[in-house]
Amino acid sequence: MRSTINPFTPRLARPLDLRRLATPEYALTLILALSSAGQWNSAWAAEETAADSVTSQDASQKDSEAAKANADTQLQKVTVTARRRAEDAQDVPTPITTLSSNTLETQRIYKVQDLQQVLPSVNVAFIHARQSSVAVRGIGNNPASDGLEGSAGIYLDNVYLGRPGMAVFDMLDIEQIELLRGPQGTLFGKNTTAGVLNISTKKPTFSPERTVEVSGGENGYFQGKGTVSGALTETLAGRLSAYRTRDDGYTKNIYNGDDLNGGERQGVRGQLLFQPNDDFNLRWINDYNEEDSTQGTMVVYGQSDQYRQRAALVGASPVNDPDRNEVNINGRQNVSVHQGGSSVEANWNLNGGFTLTSVSAYRYWHFTPANDETLNVSAINNTGVEVHDRQFSQEFRLASPTGGFFDYVVGAYVFNSNLGNKTFTDYGPEADRFILPAAQNSFNSLDGVSTKANGKVVTDSYALFGQGTFHLTDRLDFTAGLRGTYEEKQAKVERFAPEGGETPIGPGATIRQRQLGAYDSGDLSLHNASPSGLLSLSYKFSDDVLGYASLSHGEKSGGVNLAVASAPTAGADSLLVGPERANDAELGFKSTLLDRRLQLNANVFWTGIHGYQATTLYQPAGSTTLVQVLANAGSVRSRGVEFEATALVTRGLTVNVNGSYNDVTYLSFEDAPCPGEVATAPGAPATCDLTGERVVGASKWIGNLNSEYKWQLGNGFEPYVNASYSYRSEAEGTLDNSDLSKIDGYGLVNLSTGVRADVGDGQLDASLWLKNATDKEYYLSAFAYINGAYTASVGQPRTAGVTLRYDF
Template sequence: MLTLTLALGGLVSAEPLLADEQAKTAAEGEVALEKVTVTARRREEDAQDVPTPITTLSGATLEQQKIYKVQDLQQVLPSVNVAFIHPRQSSIAVRGIGNNPASDGLEGSAGVYLDNVYLGRPGMAVFDLLDIEQLELLRGPQGTLFGKNTTAGVLNISTRKPTFTNERSLEVSGGEDGYFQGKGTVSGGLTDTLAGRLSAYRSRDDGYIKNTFNGDELNGGEREGARGQLLFEPNEDFNLRLIGDYNEENSSMGTMVVYGAPDRYWQRAALVGASPHRDPDDKKVNINSRQNVSVHQNGTSAEANWKLNGGFTLTSISAYRYWHFTPANDETLDVSALNNTGVEVHDRQFSQEIRLASPTGGAFDYVLGAYFFNQNLGNRTFTDYGPKADLFLTGANTGIFNNTYSKANGKVETDSFALFSQGTWHLTDKLDFTVGVRGTYEEKEAKVERFDPVGGAALSGGLLAARRAQLGAYDTGDLSLHNAAPSGLLSLSYKFTDQVLGYASLSHGEKSGGVNLAVASAPTLGADSLLVGPERANDAELGFKSTLLNNRLQLNANVFWTGIHGYQATTLATPAGSALPVSLLANAGSVRSRGLEFEATALVARGLTLNFNGSYNDVKYLSFKNAPCPSEVSTVTPSATCDLTGEDVVGASKWIGNLYGEYAWQLNNGIKPYIDAGYSYRSAAEGTLDNSDLAKIDGYGLVNLAAGVRTDVGQGQLDASVWVKNATDTDYYLSAFAYINGAYTASVGQPRTAGVSLRYDF
């Protein structure tokens, strides 16, 4: 017999019950959804009792759905967009807020945490989701309990802890396009007070974008990693969890197709004798240079918990992480215009959090703490110009760029200090009032330096002056940002019945300013133009959570309104007098996000569970004057500016819906067949900040199917399945990117992929 473990607002997975639980369930004849425990308020609570919008996915659900990449999470979460090109150019947006995929000097609007440790770069989360216990998505500003301020939400990833009972699992998957993944876990007690856990994976695939220049398959590669843990529990009043992990990637990710382009791009391509592919749905490129991404990262953390006299709990979390990203990118052509370009990044971070949680059960309980975060990031922006660079970039063979090599270094060090607290008054048995406050002070010290170009023809006069203007040495000197930011929360929740909770909240969140770690506009507008101010969010929520029909149905819904002031965004623009587009980071006026979110999970019959979650997000610029113009305008009038006030925000689909169902047969011979089906839909969205018609991403729906059987073998359980992702082979795109000569490139979603998986738990 199987029971179904609910992943609130996400999906469900079938897990075997213990023998005594099976007997009890059979005797009572009951079928019910189990409760999900979350730590959204830094305590273990039933998710249905937490008065805030949360969607939870269990690790078993991720494994059942073959969700092992962060970019696939948008297929199962409401109000989420993952803009993904490669690990550096990736971002998670919640409710349309946070589409900033490639600014090294800017934190994300949506924060990502791994085992309670904030990840300073979104790319730190771009690894195979290995041995996951649970994912929690919190929507809206977070800061009064989480370490780092965020204005859009938090994705909290928890891995499975070491166990004192033996656990072992092995899984192997194979499929089309050379896909292979192997992973395994072993856990158990080392002594009476010390337990260990070790997990490892390796995955590879050939890719699904054809390079017609040499026949290679691109957008594939290899990833591997491991996580080791120790859990020390000498008594019930103290535990210490030590975690160390390592991940690396060597791939051709970041290969992008030409998605849309004005006449200038095609004219310049023809001028240099290039033949780029025009139809992005063909999934083909024609490039003559290397396409490669190399990523190495590791991290360690130590979490200690003490139970003190009086029922208090003291928690300390210390963590260090390192991330190194190295790219090699072609410029979309099969001739030598730009041979190699990209941004290499080194990032080191240290964080320390201390929390004190009061006992519960009285009229008032609270959590308070302190947080420190230090990040030291350096990048190297480089471009290797080929012999046809001038013709492609300027339309004339002037010799300014041909056969030169340009390099710039940027660095930023961030120190963040915060005090936070959140308390709840239980005014009656049904009515709770929660107040949260936080004070944050941050300092950023930065510098950007571009060096004189190497190589190229000997120039003089006006041509030499033009080269110096485009590529010449430049030093910003020391740049600094200082910011003191308050955050707050007011929340009322009321238990109408034991099964229905209503809530309303007001919150304010801020995240610090940023620095554009590229020369960009500095030579013409001054070094201070590289600085961007903080982003501030005000949010209102009204919602309910309900558990009905004897725990066989859960319905949750909420409406929200969020106003963002000083919305931080990055784009590419071509300054007056420049042949090259530059990265610009700016406060793009104000943004409003409002909408409705809905989640339902129903245990329709024994073995049959259906889940649906969805959202309507209306996300617009309330004020965005002097915005960059789309290439349809900028390639004709380079100095033009546009007004995007009232227009949709980049990457924000209005409609998102995710439907999933699983049926597991209840047979008496120990064989347990099952089928799974999922459908994910998102409506059209603006692809780039300038809202170009050439970059708009069409809406799409994806179908994922699986069927398998579980059976007892030896001392464990074997799970064999066949599956197909994107069963209808739908063409879709994860993000778009403004590029040279007004072109827009796009990151292609994975085509139809079928495969098989074998898993053995023992």
């Protein structure tokens, strides 16, 4: 073997500083270095196998030509791991929607809040990283619930993300996204009641892969991405990906002229794949992401009479038209997020055809906000919740061989999370007059006061699970699954005595103590033993048509409200939330028709949720301020129809359409918070009854259409156009179903056109794109505010840009 000195080797030998690596200059240098190293290793490998090169190249060329011919005339199979095995998605008897890396690229989908533009039955409520949630079939709208896991689970490379905010980063180097709907738990590590969003990144490759991509657009948008992958030795491959994204923002602050809801995000992911033989492989993944932005800026969306009166009283002039996408605030808006993690997945092929899998992972998440409220006067100068979260998980799975009468997967799962939050509010000199009733607004109760509170919850979860399939005939399968979960939560909430401000006058001291006084919950604890189960029957009517029916039960353990909230008046036990239980029934079919030119899938579902966990509102006795409280919001029913069709209409033209009709209703919610227009009226009731009303955040109709046409010109030259349309009907904006917070239905149009061409040793892809082409005004979520007002998170306006990508 020839000895060659690689000038980049000394630099690669240094320990990697992930924070430094996340800067674009250092990451680009390292990617270029690894690219050079990959070329050298490729040359070394080619030299070792020179004797067989001609034969292998001929075979590879024939395989490539055959694959390309099939791709032009047939839809390709999609492999999923929904049942913890690699299977054709059309053979799995459960509703699944997949998004390939190509779909994400062509539609410019790189943020979690954009996923609802391409997936059925999905609602993403987004304000910023902490106040975000993913709901499936209307279940899971729980933003900012630090002491509660989501009803819909999010997985990154087989690792459960304990906080939805852990998925708020640019989705870099993604292989595939799978959406599984309905309770999951008999195969996935963490038990969830609504569904699973399974994100898989691309693995290291032993053949060289290198990609550089640069995008620019309106509002100062810039994104740079780079990936390099290849063999480091005969048995070790590596992959390194990095990105940096920035934009100026699209919400104008007329107080000082600043643009808000923009900022910078950057991150890096490094991987090693060790594969000494066909019976063992180990994949080690490390990633780091950070954000410094003004996300979380919300416009005044709906106003009660009381809000208008109080704003006028303090001389404020808020922007009263949400369609202007402007705010008038005199404080600082900032969000800082630092997160990362490390995971090791090992797979052994054992004697007898068994496969043993181990997934070990550690992740951390640190969120720090600085938020003004809606006014250009100093009523609330700064408020927010800082969160530190660390989690560890370990999963073992054993998969039996397939091909016999019975096959199965069994496993064990351990999860530990240690989360702490710090709630802070700095009141300004106009706090009393804006927040308190007229009879109390001159007592110096809140003016100039600062208050802080700490919350902490430690979660330990243990589970055993298994799922087996009986192949009763060549066409009829019966599947049964069972999971047992035991979970403990140890928590504590403490609020410190307020500081600052003048000495309260008269009853002002009582008001200050009641609303901001010191409080210690003492040690709180929850213990839950939760079963989950699945029964499924599937039948292949032909090789291309699969029908299925299933019954499943899922349970999610209880949670803790990590804010003082109701505790001083209602007691510490009011901070505890009971478990959420779901019963689900599915009936559907999957078909591949017209010589694999059409895939048509559809299903109906019915889900009953008992003890639905939600972020509700609570008004402590004697207080005029609403506080967020976790609670069991009674019973919920979700039922509907989902469908998905993909057609290769003609050579080069592919059309995909998916959608859902989803009726999500409270069957029982008698002690719900009252809407702002009711709660602020004279003689308002303490609670309202939402029984029979729609569940917050759930659009009844969702439809997504995407089409791509590629001209087949040959000679490595391929022009293309892409068009997509996403529609969702109106939804309730907040848990109280206020008329002031309803989110109108909207449709978004995204367009792109470009050309792919063979250039040098690689392929160049140059494209022009237009997001939200009709400049539709839309909102991602709404939020209940002080004095019966509501704010809303604004969706991205029309943005045009250009992208250059080079794969070599």
